[in-house]
Amino acid sequence: MLAILVLILGFWLKISIVEFAGIILFAHSAMDRIFGYGLKFEDNFKHTHLGSIGKK
Incomplete structure (x- = not known):
């Protein structure tokens, strides 16, 4: 949403x-x-709102 607001x-x-x-x-x-x-969470770069990324 921020990107769209900046663009507008x-x-x-x-x-x-x-x-x-x-x-x-x-x-x-x-x-x-x-x-x-x-979107990355602050606790770990591999912890995103879409789930975990990379090797488990």
């Missing part, structure tokens, strides 16, 4: 670097989802 803010204020930052943030989040990674 960039469009609204007509600041291309903010638009670009929003696009990069959104793309990074999307790629994490595509590859099966997710």
